Amino acid sequence: MKTVTIHxxxxxANLVCGFDVLGMALNDPQDIMxxxxxxxxxxVIEHSDGYQLPTEPEKNVxxxxxxxxxxxxxxxxxxxxxxxxxxxxxxxxxxxAASSAGAVVGANYLxxxxxxxxxxxxxxxxxxxxxxxxxxADNIAPCIYGGxxxxxxxxxxxxxxxxxxxxxxxxxxPQIEVKTxxxxxxxxxxxxxxxxxxxxxNIAGLVAGIMKVDYDLIGRSLEDVIIEPVxxxxxxxxxxxxxxxxxxxxLGGGISGSGPSIFMLSREQKxxxxxxxxxxxxxxxAGIDFKTYxxxxxxxxVRVVGA
Ligand code: HSE
Numbered sequence: 150m151k152t153v154t155i156h157x158x159x160x161x162a163n164l165v166c167g168f169d170v171l172g173m174a175l176n177d178p179q180d181i182m183x184x185x186x187x188x189x190x191x192x193v194i195e196h197s198d199g200y201q202l203p204t205e206p207e208k209n210v211x212x213x214x215x216x217x218x219x220x221x222x223x224x225x226x227x228x229x230x231x232x233x234x235x236x237x238x239x240x241x242x243x244x245x246a247a248s249s250a251g252a253v254v255g256a257n258y259l260x261x262x263x264x265x266x267x268x269x270x271x272x273x274x275x276x277x278x279x280x281x282x283x284x285x286a287d288n289i290a291p292c293i294y295g296g297x298x299x300x301x302x303x304x305x306x307x308x309x310x311x312x313x314x315x316x317x318x319x320x321x322x323p324q325i326e327v328k329t330x331x332x333x334x335x336x337x338x339x340x341x342x343x344x345x346x347x348x349x350x351n352i353a354g355l356v357a358g359i360m361k362v363d364y365d366l367i368g369r370s371l372e373d374v375i376i377e378p379v380x381x382x383x384x385x386x387x388x389x390x391x392x393x394x395x396x397x398x399x400l401g402g403g404i405s406g407s408g409p410s411i412f413m414l415s416r417e418q419k420x421x422x423x424x425x426x427x428x429x430x431x432x433x434x435a436g437i438d439f440k441t442y443x444x445x446x447x448x449x450x451v452r453v454v455g456a
Pocket of ligand 1: 168241243288
């Protein structure tokens, strides 16, 4: 098989309190890519979407991930990648991770799988470095593994897949762009001990809540006292979305990755749909364009089709 199609899911990094260490894959939206083995070395990248992203491999996140892979796979290999982005760049839904992770999973398949999932996360992080200036795996890991992942460490990589309970995810993407690099730049470099204690209590609570399928504990732990107070200022309507969604019965939620998307988790689909109505009302009244999704957790990660 010399050509395969790849479906790479959107992801929600941080999951509110777990900055850079927790992430979740979604069933909707997903990027679609086609990757082929070339008869000659080198990368050719094309986009069939309208986003005008760079196609030079060194400047393209999928290209950077594939180049990192080729350093270990051998320089004599070549790939042709066509990307159709359904996850809008700059949305906070792991758009760059989907490109990077999807590309390396597809390439690995074409090479008859010489690399482990952990290797693929390592390669795909080169794409994240290009996009945001730093390596982080909280979009890449859930994108490749599916479900909810804890990234205990990236140097060395230590990824823990958590069994995710049934949850509905409502996402609103106000159509403004927040660059991850900018959203990282504005963060305070120091954290007060009392805030750190509260934060690691929440992270531990969220992980325990997910593993014990304790929805109340999940809801109580969806609190971020370090990152959200700084970043939420960049997102119009943030406080109203959170407050009114919880009033509808959502467990909780917050900024998706570095924003501007906001996500809320619910136990029941009808609550998730009610949350969507609330989100739509808020942005319609504010006169800001938006897109919403009501979806569930993707358990399989990047999917290779046509193989
Ligand atoms: N953990 C990263 C951040 C995710 O919040 O900057 C970016 O999608």
